[in-house]
Amino acid sequence: MFRAIQTLFGVTIVGFLLLPIVAILPLAFTSSVFLTYPIEDYSLRWFTELATADAWRLSIMNSLIIGLGATLLSTVLGTLAALGMRSEVLPLASLLRTVFLLPMVVPAVVLGVGMQMLFVNFGLASTYPGVIVAHAVLCVPFVIVSVSASLQGIDRAVEKAASSLGASPVTVFHRVTFPLALPGIISGAVFAFATSLDEVVITLFVAGPNQRTLARQMFSSIRENISPTVVAAALLLIIGTLCLAGLAAALRWRQERNALRAAP
């Protein structure tokens, strides 16, 4: 009895989370210009629209440029931060960690307003570097969390062994620490890219018309003219995100399996 209620509750919650997505996605394939059921005829015209209309094409390009830029920047910075906070000699490590993770909890609106004001002073407002930096701030916490976790899984004795076998600290890093942390770095980068891809709020504040990203374009086109192109774009985003999430999960699974096996 209790078990049945449990199952029912679970199914309800999953349905609540998934139904809105499932309900709208078929409309990407409608031939009508309205977002309404029933679908009378199926077509790929909205995907064609996505690929050919300048506004949509530009926004997809922008999302890729900004996403890759923010991923690169945040992965480098986040990895360095995670490495730095690992050493016990740093007395403020735990305080620093809190500061680095702050963008996860600070309301995006607050960050957006602050960055806009700051970027105007630096001439970064409405520029690609500006948007990339803004996104990177949001992405860094994900990289730090992921890389820290994988660094924690590295047995210090392995690094000690390397140095006793004649490896200098630099060699220990690039032959032992880095390869062992790599799955965490890659999965951090995946999270960073996914975060940048669906970021809207901060983009609204710091991006100009030329840096309109896919998410931002969807947001405005919903308000201006509701066309099934938005749903086609959403489908694209969901598929992209699922692929990335799958990649991250696969990497994590592999790492956990290795860690499990390495334990004596």
Place this chain on the structure above:
Amino acid sequence: MQPFIQFEAVSKSFGAHTVIDSLDLTIQQGEFLSLLGPSGSGKTTILMMLAGFERPTRGTITLEGTRIDQLPPHRREMGVVFQNYALFPHMTVAENVAFPLEMKKLPRAEIATKVERALDMVRLGQLKNRRPSQLSGGQQQRVALTRALVFEPRVILMDEPLGALDKQLREHMQLEIRELHKRLGLTIVFVTHDQSEALTMSDRIAVFNGGRIEQIDSPFVIYDTPRTRFVAQFIGETNLIEADVVNVQGGRATIALSDDLVAQVDAAPELAKGQKAWFSLRPERMRLGADPAGDNALTMTIADCIYHGDHMRVQLAQGQFTFTARCERLAGDWKVGAPVVVSFDPRDCTVLAP
């Protein structure tokens, strides 16, 4: 002869906590030295200072006359075998073993030959393309050992390397390491808390307690003539009882465990009449039954008799004392509650200053 490794007045503190206090220790070339002690006695700290992972707070460490205590680990040429093996999980067995040779920048062909030969020596040639995670504990242990030996370091340091293995494998590895030590003339410093391991393998044992060396001697001397109460208790099993020295005469002493329990023992030179002392007697040195051939024959009561397969353990009571004796399984039929005559040779007792 110049000592190979020398610790001079080495101290190590972590904050206010002193782990090693002014320690002197010399290690000879080709020696197998065990550092034995309970956990927290400082033995691992000594090893870590030798390997370079810890720096002494005070004092100097020299290797062949050269100071090494400030050198970083990668300049010390010491092969370290860690408790959990510390193999590189992302490299194959062959890559693990090749690592120290690559660090020495040897030519590729020479590395390949050396790795091949080293792995064959420990019968791991078949497994060279496996990852450490695909090996058993004993195989991982052998890889760790090979990796530490292959670059011909000046000293091999081992930190409880056999702790994670089961008993049978551990005994096998003990013999294997001992064999390697003899064959290659290695200098080995071996940290362990397992006294039987230390007795089996070592040329000398340093018994640590509270950051100091209680005694450093060959296994025979450590076992047969412990110099302190701690050593007597920590190595092997012993009956240890506080006694009064009643008389000292010509190398023999008479000691009283209680009013009616008096024993003759070989006296240490520093023993004086009227002193308190600790009397130590190994269970296997006690003989039960008739034929009191020695100078000591005491009558005790059998309190319990425990069967151990290859031997019997007999608990003996006398007044407020309990003794444990170890006897042959077939030596006699001991009845609980019966009186029995216990005899032992004065040479087999040790009397220790309090």
